[in-house]
Amino acid sequence: MKTITIAIDGYSSTGKSTLAKQLAKHLNYIYVDTGAMYRAVTLFAMQNGYIDYDFFDKQTLINSVPSIKLNFKFNAELGFAEMYLNDVNVEKEIRTIEVSNFVSRVAEISQVRAKLVEQQQEMGKNKAIVMDGRDIGTVVFPDAELKIFMTASPETRAQRRYDELQAKGDDVTYEEVLKNVEERDYIDTHRDDSPLVIANDAIEIDNSYLDKEEQFKAVLELVEEVMNS
Ligand code: DC
Numbered sequence: 527m528k529t530i531t532i533a534i535d536g537y538s539s540t541g542k543s544t545l546a547k548q549l550a551k552h553l554n555y556i557y558v559d560t561g562a563m564y565r566a567v568t569l570f571a572m573q574n575g576y577i578d579y580d581f582f583d584k585q586t587l588i589n590s591v592p593s594i595k596l597n598f599k600f601n602a603e604l605g606f607a608e609m610y611l612n613d614v615n616v617e618k619e620i621r622t623i624e625v626s627n628f629v630s631r632v633a634e635i636s637q638v639r640a641k642l643v644e645q646q647q648e649m650g651k652n653k654a655i656v657m658d659g660r661d662i663g664t665v666v667f668p669d670a671e672l673k674i675f676m677t678a679s680p681e682t683r684a685q686r687r688y689d690e691l692q693a694k695g696d697d698v699t700y701e702e703v704l705k706n707v708e709e710r711d712y713i714d715t716h717r718d719d720s721p722l723v724i725a726n727d728a729i730e731i732d733n734s735y736l737d738k739e740e741q742f743k744a745v746l747e748l749v750e751e752v753m754n755s
Pocket of ligand 1: 659
């Protein structure tokens with residue numbers, strides 16, 4: 527059996543990370559959530575007052591990029607790696623609606639992308655990795671043996687994200703979440719640097735009507751096909 531790289535891209539809240547975690551656990555591969563890295567840089571910008579609803583000091587953020595340290599540390603209890611920003615666990619803080627509202631603007635910045643892509647390529651240099659994001663199959667690992675592109679209707683995705691936020695006690699409305707999902711789709715697909723596009727050789731999965739287990743089984747079959755080819 528071959529050791530491979532699995533790239534999972536797609537729109538926000540399509541369940542990329544759920545699928546990626548299932549695959550990584552089953553295959554005993556490393557899992558990397560690249561969205562968490564963009565979220566951590568966004569949190570850094572918020573903590574330092576570089577970004578707010580009515581202003582964004584991009585240049586100061588760009589100047590600070592070399593001082594931003596990002597790490598994943600495996601949490602055995604949770605069964606996945608948590609995000610650390612400058613040695614502080616920020617796993618909870620990066621999942622708020624405020625971070626979601628600003629993250630696409632931070633992810634547009636080429637200097638931020640260059641730094642994160644380099645770190646992602648380093649993490650995947652020995653393969654045996656499942657990485658999810660927006661540009662994994664197109665930019666980070668264009669030679670990945672398996673590329674999955676996940677979609678679902680904006681309403682389905684907003685409902686999922688809304689349920690998650692509610693479960694955490696976040697005070698948001700469904701309309702607010704839907705607006706955020708649609709805005710991020712727009713910015714992610716229209717930015718100049720590494721926009722979200724489907725790679726030529728990616729397999730598209732619309733999971734609006736698939737449950738987690740059905741989806742996992744379908745993708746596992748694809749994985750086994752590639753590993754045995
Ligand atoms: O996967 P997520 O929703 O946590 O990602 C948050 C944002 O980060 C997303 O709206 C766009 C950006 N992102 C990106 O530009 N490239 C990636 N590889 C991953 C995320």
